Amino acid sequence: MRLYDNRSSGNAYKVRLLLHQLGIPFERVEIDIDRGESRTPEFLARNPNGRIPVLEIAPGRHLAESNAILWYLAEGTGFVAEDRRGRAETLQWMFFEQYSHEPNIATPRYWITHNLLTPEREAQLPAKRKLGYDALGVMETHLADRAFFVGERYSIADIALYAYTHVAEDGGFDLAPYPSVRRWLDRVAHEPRYIPITA
8 A cells, every 4th residue: 555645634644543553564755735745636536525634545446535544444343333323423523523623623723733824824723722611621521431432442532533633732822621532542552553643
């Protein structure tokens, strides 16, 4: 397999982390999103949406969208629940991550760490931060009496939510008021074959 990746991207990190934890060998190709390398005709032939990550699963066959790639890789492994309810709950949290969490926690981090803050984006930050804190509040409530998001075991639901939560402070979020989230972050970081986002 070949992963079209960017070291700073939480979405790409999700895939890189799961590939490593599954022990699947892969070739990593760094895509410089700041220089527009995901917008070239060559890249757009792999993913017309012009975003990373993209996983080449066979010559000329590509998968895009980080959570779809997670599901593809994890199916039939211990990273996805075997029962129907557990699988639906996994999807529930993965949809939550893309709809309520990632747009509001990852976006400010991207703007700040890539020096892309414009006056218009500065004006959007308070609303983004409120919605990001709302998402963290949902996670805190859920994790108050649970070790992981689904079925009390580490799964791709955790990987999906971990990717941008553990670097939320880069986007100006304070995780101190979320002790259950912080304990969960520590549990994920101690899972076998864990790698940091920069690895």
